[in-house]
Amino acid sequence: MSKPILVAVAWPYASGSRHLGHLAGAYLPADIFARYHRLIGNDVAMVSGSDVHGTPITVRADAEGVSPSAIAERFHAEFVDNWERCGIKWECYTSTGTENHARVTQEMFMTLLEKGHIDKRRSEQFYDEEVGRFLPDRYVEGTCPHCGYTDARGDQCDNCGRTLDPTDLIDPRSKMSGSVPVVRETEHFYLRLSDFADQLGEWLDSRVGWRSHVLNFSKGWITEGLHDRAITRDLEWGVKIPVDDLGPGKRIYVWFDAVIGYLSAAKELSERRGEPDLWRRFWQNPDAESYYFVGKDNVPFHAIIWPAMLMGNGGLNLPTNVPANQYVTFKGGKASASRGVGLTIGEGLDMFEPDSLRYALAASFPEQSDSDISIEEIARRINEELAATWGNLVNRVLSMIHKNHDGAKPATGERTAEDLQLLATVEELLAKEAKQIESVELKAGLRTAMDSAQAVNIYLNATEPWRSAKTDPERSATVLTTALDAINGVRVGLSPYLPFSSAKLDAILGEPTGWERVDVPDGTPIPKPSPLFPKVDLEALEADL
RNA sequence: GGCGACGUAGCUCAGUUGGUGAGAGCGCUCGACUCAUAAUCGAGAGGUCGACAGUUCGAAUCUGUCCGUCGCUACCA
Numbered sequence: 001m002s003k004p005i006l007v008a009v010a011w012p013y014a015s016g017s018r019h020l021g022h023l024a025g026a027y028l029p030a031d032i033f034a035r036y037h038r039l040i041g042n043d044v045a046m047v048s049g050s051d052v053h054g055t056p057i058t059v060r061a062d063a064e065g066v067s068p069s070a071i072a073e074r075f076h077a078e079f080v081d082n083w084e085r086c087g088i089k090w091e092c093y094t095s096t097g098t099e100n101h102a103r104v105t106q107e108m109f110m111t112l113l114e115k116g117h118i119d120k121r122r123s124e125q126f127y128d129e130e131v132g133r134f135l136p137d138r139y140v141e142g143t144c145p146h147c148g149y150t151d152a153r154g155d156q157c158d159n160c161g162r163t164l165d166p167t168d169l170i171d172p173r174s175k176m177s178g179s180v181p182v183v184r185e186t187e188h189f190y191l192r193l194s195d196f197a198d199q200l201g202e203w204l205d206s207r208v209g210w211r212s213h214v215l216n217f218s219k220g221w222i223t224e225g226l227h228d229r230a231i232t233r234d235l236e237w238g239v240k241i242p243v244d245d246l247g248p249g250k251r252i253y254v255w256f257d258a259v260i261g262y263l264s265a266a267k268e269l270s271e272r273r274g275e276p277d278l279w280r281r282f283w284q285n286p287d288a289e290s291y292y293f294v295g296k297d298n299v300p301f302h303a304i305i306w307p308a309m310l311m312g313n314g315g316l317n318l319p320t321n322v323p324a325n326q327y328v329t330f331k332g333g334k335a336s337a338s339r340g341v342g343l344t345i346g347e348g349l350d351m352f353e354p355d356s357l358r359y360a361l362a363a364s365f366p367e368q369s370d371s372d373i374s375i376e377e378i379a380r381r382i383n384e385e386l387a388a389t390w391g392n393l394v395n396r397v398l399s400m401i402h403k404n405h406d407g408a409k410p411a412t413g414e415r416t417a418e419d420l421q422l423l424a425t426v427e428e429l430l431a432k433e434a435k436q437i438e439s440v441e442l443k444a445g446l447r448t449a450m451d452s453a454q455a456v457n458i459y460l461n462a463t464e465p466w467r468s469a470k471t472d473p474e475r476s477a478t479v480l481t482t483a484l485d486a487i488n489g490v491r492v493g494l495s496p497y498l499p500f501s502s503a504k505l506d507a508i509l510g511e512p513t514g515w516e517r518v519d520v521p522d523g524t525p526i527p528k529p530s531p532l533f534p535k536v537d538l539e540a541l542e543a544d545l
Numbered sequence: 546g547g548c549g550a551c552g553u554a555g556c557u558c559a560g561u562u563g564g565u566g567a568g569a570g571c572g573c574u575c576g577a578c579u580c581a582u583a584a585u586c587g588a589g590a591g592g593u594c595g596a597c598a599g600u601u602c603g604a605a606u607c608u609g610u611c612c613g614u615c616g617c618u619a620c621c622a
Binding site: 299 | 551559614616617
């Protein structure tokens with residue numbers, strides 16, 4: 001039975017390059033999960049897009065003397081290139097800059113407004129008269145009233161760590177122009193989040209299979225008390241507010257529209273495929289499932305705010321699961337492209353083969369807790385695990401068959417209990433891995449697939465087909481065909497993780513028929529193999545840095 | 546400050562509701578094999594599960610305190 005699976009992935013912010021932490025935290029796990037579900041025949045819609053609005057983009061645009069859209073287009077193009085290069089496969093990758101997205105956002109805004117979940121409130125905020133802009137808290141700097149630190153930001157003091165209100169700052173100044181900001185009154189729309197506290201709490205309590213850190217954090221938010229949130233900003237760069245009673249110069253704020261992107265992207269997919277009701281299969285069918293792949297910093301948006309918006313709107317499916325990952329750290333520090341910690345996705349792909357990088361990151365997915373990686377650790381994973389266990393296994397079996405059997409799979413003789421046991425083991429591990437992937441334990445799933453490869457290595461060492469080739473060629477042939485038939489199952493389990501090398505094997509062994517092990521037909525041509533994964537020369541790599 | 550975590554073999558990490566002598570991968574030592582990308586396979590060494598106190602017949606697992614690391618703190622997304 002084909003089940004609709006919405007794979008919703010955090011919208012990368014087009015203000016700069018994304019790094020390997022983002023790849024390991026959201027995009028790669030989503031891709032592995034989606035590839036698995038496509039392979040078992042489910043109806044998958046993996047959607048996301050570049051988040052192109054917001055203040056940081058306008059600030060960067062000003063700094064470079066270009067338009068905000070130029071910044072957004074530059075990084076959107078970079079992201080699309082990143083996905084292409086590392087095999088992140090989407091049903092729909094779009095951006096928040098489309099006309100469709102604006103319309104869907106405005107529709108949901110109006111629905112929430114009409115149902116009384118959005119209202120207007122006045123507040124006071126700093127305004128930079130020099131650049132003519134209201135200032136987000138973090139763009140106001142000044143002296144911390146607690147510790148005297150002179151470069152405290154309006155939201156928080158980096159020195160003493162205390163949370164601040166911009167008006168607390170002594171000698172406030174605008175980060176944009178350096179001038180002294182003035183306080184002006186402004187009016188905005190607010191989402192009445194607090195109205196949903198009870199409903200959200202009950203919903204979260206009913207979740208099963210969610211990661212404990214996601215539930216803990218979300219419930220903690222509710223326990224502390226949900227604040228109503230402003231969902232519009234004094235900004236020219238964003239989705240227009242569909243009512244005009246706030247006056248000009250206001251836009252819908254990015255976090256409000258970015259999550260709506262999951263819905264608008266599904267509708268865009270419908271349009272692209274010419275099936276107007278396609279999106280309903282994912283959003284209104286009670287049997288559909290939805291998984292939101294995000295980093296832990298995004299948990300409140302996906303486990304609290306977005307569900308509240310969906311509850312308020314009505315008629316749309318709530319998340320099945322939000323399998324948020326924790327952080328990947330680089331040598332102990334939080335990855336940050338802007339601070340030069342870790343590698344951008346592009347840099348990672350320049351250094352490593354895409355499948356090799358995917359393997360190393362997947363083996364280190366921060367599913368339970370933060371995980372630490374480094375270039376050395378990535379290289380170790382590739383050389384000592386991926387190439388040694390799996391790459392070498394494929395190479396040794398294909399080489400022997402190619403050399404000893406005229407480049408084609410020989411006929412299989414009588415299989416011994418040992419032979420049958422290997423094939424059974426591969427099948428059992430495939431089943432075990434399937435359960436792990438379905439419960440989004442992707443790191444464990446990869447380990448299971450590697451266990452399967454190791455089982456074949458153990459089998460070969462026990463049966464020694466290179467030896468029997470001289471004494472009992474028929475037995476040797478049977479061992480090799482058994483190993484090949486086993487490999488044919490192992491590669492199915494690895495295919496969601498390693499799409500590029502899997503495609504290479506598809507060319508020899510044929511496309512996978514599904515999530516199952518099948519025998520390779522007798523006589524299948526087996527060409528002289530080349531290593532699936534080149535070894536990483538760490539010294540040469542570091543010499544380039 | 547508040548909140549959420551984390552601290553388990555040299556390294557990176559698993560350890561469901563507390564219970565046979567604490568695990569995996571890699572590294573290391575020894576051995577086997579030599580088909581294969583000096584790859585593979587076996588055996589072994591290596592940890593008072595951050596510290597202290599407590600609950601319990603019994604705790605890495607529950608409670609408290611402390612030390613250390615990290616993240617979040619709602620106007621970065």
